[in-house]
Amino acid sequence: MKKKFSFLFLNDRYDRQIHFAVLFLTLFGLIMITSATMGQDAANYMTLIKTIFKQIVFTVVGYISMIFCARFFSFKLCKQYLGVIIIVTMGLMLAARLFFDDKFGAYAWIGVNVAGIDVSLQPSEFAKIIVMIIIAVYLGDIVRTDISLKDLIKKPLFFVLAFVFITAFLQKDMGTAIVLLGISSICFLILKHPLLSKWQGYLLIAIGVGVLIVVIFLSPIGATIVNMLPIDGYQKGRFLAAANPFADQYGDGYQIIKSMVSFSSGGMFGIGLVHQFKNI
DSSP, X not given: OTTTTGGGSOOTTSOHHHHHHHXXXXXXXXXXXXXXXXXXXXXXXXXXXXXXXXXXXXXXXHHHHHHHHHHHOOHHHHHHHHHHHHHHHHHHHXXXXXXXXXXXXXXXOEEEEETTEEEEEOHHHHHHHXXXXXXXXXXXXXXXXXXXXXXXXXXXXXXXXXXXXXXXXXXXXXXXXXXXXXXXXXXXXXXXXXXXXXXXXXXXXXXXXXXXXXXXXXXXXXXXXXXXXXXXXXXXXXXHHHHOGGGGTTTTTHHHHHHHHHHHHHTTTOSHHHHXXXXX
16 A cells, blocks of 8 residues: 555655654644634634635645655756746746735735635745755855856846845735745855855844844834835834834734733633633
8 A cells, every 4th residue: 555655655764853843833733723713703614614624625735745845856856847946936926916916915825716715825935945945956065166156146146036026026025025035045054165155254244234123123213214114004014013013002013912912811822722612
């Protein structure tokens, strides 16, 4: 049976601890989504059933995809098909911007209705993995020193910045754009090519400056600066809510305040999920 369905099993080289962590976090995520759905519409059990079914399907498909990639992944295949993967991902990101409505101000989702169940796909989530592969393919294990810095980084830099540009300025999803930059920066810092060492130092300084700017933005002075920035209202609202959620407790600050209340009243394990199951 195992041989017949061998593609469903990991090979002998997989890391059991990482595998266990993935399964645990996936199960935890399913429980949290179930809890949130029960809180939103406790009287409509069909909404709950549809949500759980959808998430289980996503989980099964994602797990099988993970195993498939783990078994058959190779940098040779990445180099061979990387261009196609990049074009398809960027095409999906542009499609989300051009053909689908925004959610909370960001045009980042492709939404369809399958058998009465709303299904959404966020292509930029795949971009997070692809930027890691781009840096690994173009810069990982490069030992050549007879190459200029420009020739070494121009392709990966172009593709990473293209993903960031589409996410930040076309999809208007600044949060995901910052995450893409963060992932790319961490991957860049891991590299050990001698031509990159100086620029890795510059990047560390830039990260330190960025952290300082974020701290300033979360201060009263920063709130004034944020209000002057040429960004969308919902983006300003997130900065202002992080600095002082009580300034707009029924708007942008609502979730942060409710999170504080949850920790205060529920402690480490909370009371929401247990309370909801008792009322079923």
